[in-house]
Amino acid sequence: MKLLPIGIQTFxxxxxxxxxxxxxxxxxxxxxxxxxxxxxxxxxxxxxLFLDTLKEAFSGNKELFKGLYLYDNWDWDxxxxxIKISFASGNIRTSDILLDLMTSQVxxxxxxxx
Numbered sequence: 001m002k003l004l005p006i007g008i009q010t011f012x013x014x015x016x017x018x019x020x021x022x023x024x025x026x027x028x029x030x031x032x033x034x035x036x037x038x039x040x041x042x043x044x045x046x047x048x049l050f051l052d053t054l055k056e057a058f059s060g061n062k063e064l065f066k067g068l069y070l071y072d073n074w075d076w077d078x079x080x081x082x083i084k085i086s087f088a089s090g091n092i093r094t095s096d097i098l099l100d101l102m103t104s105q106v107x108x109x110x111x112x113x114x
Contacts, residue, residue, distance in 0.1 A: 025070035
């Protein structure tokens with residue numbers, strides 16, 4: 001019997017372990033055309049998991065999507081640079097703290113992708 005992925009926010013862990021996954025990858029395909037999107041959902045409704053799913057798709061990790069809608073409906077030869085900035089590291093009380101947080105995360109991503 002599969003487990004419920006309570007608190008798991010990484011697509012790869014859910015797909016490579018014994019967890020249930022409700023296929024929402026058709027929404028990833030809809031986002032492919034570009035534009036701006038605001039993910040407004042209550043807490044614990046899968047926003048972080050969906051963003052991680054986007055990261056895996058745009059990174060070209062095809063094997064994670066085997067058996068899902070996106071597997072046969074995506075151009076896996078295209079890979080895109082991913083910039084993921086997390087604001088979950090604590091309380092951001094001033095604009096200076098926000099700027100420092102964003103700068104350090106962008107610098108880390110830049111170093112990693114050189």
